[in-house]
Amino acid sequence: MTLFHLVLVAIIQGITEFLPVSSSGHLILLPELTGMQDQGLVIDVAVHVGTLFAVILFFRRDVAAALAGCGRLARGRIDTPGARLAASLMVATIPVVLVGLVLKMSGAMEMMRSVAVIGWTMIIFGLLLYWSDQRGEGRKRTADWTMRDAVIVGLWQAVALIPGTSRSGATITGARALGYIREDAARISMLMSIPTIIASAALLAGDVMSDFDGAAVAQAGIAAGFAFVAALVALSLMMRLLRAVSFTPYVVYRLILGVALLVYAYS
Numbered sequence: 001m002t003l004f005h006l007v008l009v010a011i012i013q014g015i016t017e018f019l020p021v022s023s024s025g026h027l028i029l030l031p032e033l034t035g036m037q038d039q040g041l042v043i044d045v046a047v048h049v050g051t052l053f054a055v056i057l058f059f060r061r062d063v064a065a066a067l068a069g070c071g072r073l074a075r076g077r078i079d080t081p082g083a084r085l086a087a088s089l090m091v092a093t094i095p096v097v098l099v100g101l102v103l104k105m106s107g108a109m110e111m112m113r114s115v116a117v118i119g120w121t122m123i124i125f126g127l128l129l130y131w132s133d134q135r136g137e138g139r140k141r142t143a144d145w146t147m148r149d150a151v152i153v154g155l156w157q158a159v160a161l162i163p164g165t166s167r168s169g170a171t172i173t174g175a176r177a178l179g180y181i182r183e184d185a186a187r188i189s190m191l192m193s194i195p196t197i198i199a200s201a202a203l204l205a206g207d208v209m210s211d212f213d214g215a216a217v218a219q220a221g222i223a224a225g226f227a228f229v230a231a232l233v234a235l236s237l238m239m240r241l242l243r244a245v246s247f248t249p250y251v252v253y254r255l256i257l258g259v260a261l262l263v264y265a266y267s
Helices: 003-016 023-035 040-058 060-074 079-105 115-134 145-157 167-177 182-210 214-241 246-266
Strands: none
Touching: 003 023, 003 040, 003 214, 023 115, 040 060, 040 214, 060 079, 060 182, 079 145, 079 182, 079 214, 115 167, 115 246, 145 167, 145 182, 167 182, 182 214
């Protein structure tokens, strides 16, 4: 891969991972619509690792609280905000891990990697995001996150394994439908990405290691670095904008892109 291609993939992943517009959909579309070489599994994992470090840094206080809470969980106690957050994140991750294993073992994931599928999911889940966001401001905060809510939002995250759905978009939709304010719906979604990305990387570790060589290591490092910077910028801008702007601009983008993809797919 050329340096330009690496940087392009990294920036696309970094920007779209946490915005509700589907990073996987954009990465699938890049080679499909431009004729560029598919970036491959090693680069896919590398850019996800870059975004992982970005979200950990951005939400470092929440991450530190959850890690401290893990110690309480190990002693069978869920009696602190950190312990409750850690337990909720674990519960919310279970559905996506189970569904991801089934899709990987059955080969169904590859069957869904099409322009038409991405076009439809862009539109359908964009409209669902708009519906949940416009229902009302909500009053629930991250501290109000219950095990029941964690299961529900976790199921939304599992649905997002369909390309074009958007992991962040689906989880934000679920959280907004449950009554969480915009900023905290996004915060919950971003925190959920941490164990999900780790689980995904662990699931693909064997396949990735078989493709590693000296050149792959260098390319992966470059891609991860650019994805980290792009994700940090995107996270910062989105969390600031949510104080004054709804998710409607992202919905409009999804609808325009979805319609364009369907025209392309069926023409």
